[in-house]
Every structure is written in structure tokens, then in C-alpha cells.
Amino acid sequence: MKRTTLRFNFFAGSMAAVLCASTAQSLAPIQSHGLPGAKANHARTATTFVQYDDPYSEFRNARYSNAGLLNERDELKLGAQLHREVTRKYNLTDVGLDRVERIGQRCAKASQRPILLYKFHVIQSREINGFSLPGGHIYITTAMIKLANDSELASVLAHEVGHVAARHSLKTLKQSQEYDDIAKSLGELTGVAGSVARDLGVALGQIVGGGLLTIHTRDEEREADFLGVRTLPKAGFDPQGMVTMFQKLQRIEEQHSDLLGSLFSDHPDAEERISNTRYEIARMKRR
Numbered sequence: 001m002k003r004t005t006l007r008f009n010f011f012a013g014s015m016a017a018v019l020c021a022s023t024a025q026s027l028a029p030i031q032s033h034g035l036p037g038a039k040a041n042h043a044r045t046a047t048t049f050v051q052y053d054d055p056y057s058e059f060r061n062a063r064y065s066n067a068g069l070l071n072e073r074d075e076l077k078l079g080a081q082l083h084r085e086v087t088r089k090y091n092l093t094d095v096g097l098d099r100v101e102r103i104g105q106r107c108a109k110a111s112q113r114p115i116l117l118y119k120f121h122v123i124q125s126r127e128i129n130g131f132s133l134p135g136g137h138i139y140i141t142t143a144m145i146k147l148a149n150d151s152e153l154a155s156v157l158a159h160e161v162g163h164v165a166a167r168h169s170l171k172t173l174k175q176s177q178e179y180d181d182i183a184k185s186l187g188e189l190t191g192v193a194g195s196v197a198r199d200l201g202v203a204l205g206q207i208v209g210g211g212l213l214t215i216h217t218r219d220e221e222r223e224a225d226f227l228g229v230r231t232l233p234k235a236g237f238d239p240q241g242m243v244t245m246f247q248k249l250q251r252i253e254e255q256h257s258d259l260l261g262s263l264f265s266d267h268p269d270a271e272e273r274i275s276n277t278r279y280e281i282a283r284m285k286r287r
């Protein structure tokens with residue numbers, strides 16, 4: 001019987017980074033005036049908007065690609081191999097898959113990485129959870145599907161698509177000791193049989209079990225929230241769904257924290273994520 005605690009969490013973040021609390025107001029325009037001694041023809045006043053309270057300022061101009069990471073072909077191979085390990089470890093089911101696929105593909109097409117072929121999967125589990133792997137594999141548990149209405153489910157899926165678009169797992173892999181071996185094996189991999197695939201399977205099985213590629217830093221979670229909430233209206237979903245999803249998870253954390261998996265209890269940052277999400281929704285409405 002497969003009874004493994006899911007080592008992934010939509011709601012998890014590392015404690016490594018300390019964030020300032022942000023408020024949903026004050027997009028104060030700061031005027032920067034030309035210096036008094038500047039030449040007359042340069043004395044034009046420049047108006048810049050400096051948003052000290054913008055929780056997502058460092059992500060606004062981000063451009064994403066595989067440059068410096070595994071190339072996309074190897075990313076797809078890695079994703080396929082990792083997915084095999086996931087199917088060994090967890091019970092995948094068709095329950096709710098149609099709904100997840102329908103909502104997930106809309107989010108994927110509206111995302112920062114729309115060209116990739118995303119594959120959505122449902123894991124039979126009483127834990128409320130979702131995670132993603134390189135190559136566009138996105139997993140969500142039956143408990144999460146039951147808990148969420150469509151816009152809430154979209155917020156979870158758009159968040160996971162955000163991790164894939166920002167190549168968070170590939171960046172983590174790049175920093176790991178296993179990177180060189182895995183990259184070499186993927187390059188040599190031609191089929192599923194043979195010793196290269198076998199050795200790679202063992203290494204990737206350990207990675208899936210240990211959660212190396214599915215546990216993200218707090219900054220990465222913030223970035224995936226940002227990409228997710230911005231995707232929702234483009235995909236035709238109410239971005240408020242992300243707020244109510246966090247609120248639901250927050251309530252469950254208070255009452256049945258065991259259902260949120262082992263990681264969540266260490267990371268009580270729901271308030272901050274709700275406030276950041278509200279900030280972005282207000283900002284999107286202004287534009």
C-alpha cells in the first residue's frame with residue numbers, strides 16, 4: 001500500500017528569506033527632478049513610479065528561458081523520467097482529471113510559457129496538495145480538487161504552471177551535486193531500457209522521494225504566486241480565487257494541519273500571501 005507523505009506543497013516555502021510585510025496601498029509616485037546644475041536641455045523633469053511596497057517588484061521584468069539550464073529537449077526527457085518515478089510512488093487516478101485538465105490547460109495557454117505541452121495528473125490522497133516537475137508535469141491531489149471551486153483550482157494550477165515557466169526546479173537541479181551526472185545521462189538517453197536509464201531512474205527516484213525539485217524557496221513561491229495571479233484573468237478566471245484558496249488553506253491549517261502535509265506547519269505565511277495577492281489584484285484592476 002502506498003502511504004507516502006507527499007514531499008511537496010503548494011503552500012510551502014523555505015524559511016531562508018525574510019520578507020517585509022507589504023500593504024495593498026501606496027503606489028506613491030515619486031518625482032525625481034533634474035539636478036540643479038544639469039544643462040538646460042537635460043533639465044526635463046522625469047517622473048518615475050517607485051513602488052516601495054510592491055511585493056513582486058523583482059519579478060515584473062523577468063524573462064524566462066532555458067538559457068544556462070538544461071535545454072528544453074533534455075528538460076522534457078527529465079520530466080518523463082521523473083513522472084515514471086512519481087507513478088511508482090503515488091496512486092494516480094482519473095478522478096477529477098477532466099476538470100483539472102480543462103482548467104489547467106486554460107491557465108497554461110495564458111501563462112508565460114504557453115508553448116510547452118503541459119500534462120496534468122491527479123494523485124489519490126487525503127492530503128491537500130499540488131506540485132509540478134520539469135517538462136510541464138503538474139500534479140494535484142484528490143483532496144485539493146474536492147476543496148477548491150473552479151477559480152480556486154485555477155489559482156493552484158496557475159501557480160504550478162508559474163513554477164514551470166520560471167524553471168524553478170531546473171534552477172534547483174543546476175545547483176545540486178547530482179546535476180552533472182543527470183545532465184550527462186539525459187544526453188546519452190536514447191530509450192527507456194539500458195543501464196543509463198536504470199542508473200538515472202535510481203537517482204531520480206531518490207530526488208522524487210526527497211522532494212529536491214518540488215520544495216521551493218520562499219522567493220520562488222512568491223514568484224509563482226505572482227505569475228499565477230496574473231495568469232488567472234487572462235485564462236478567464238477570477239483572480240480572487242487565489243485569495244479564497246489561501247483562506248481555505250489557512251482555516252484547514254488551524255483545524256486539520258495534518259491534511260496539509262508535513263511542510264506547511266513550518267511556514268505560516270498565509271497572511272502575507274493573501275495580502276500580496278490582494279495587492280496584485282488591485283493593481284491589475286487599475287490598468
Ligand SMILES: [Zn+2]
Pocket residue numbers: 009010011012159160163216221224
Ligand atoms: Zn509552489
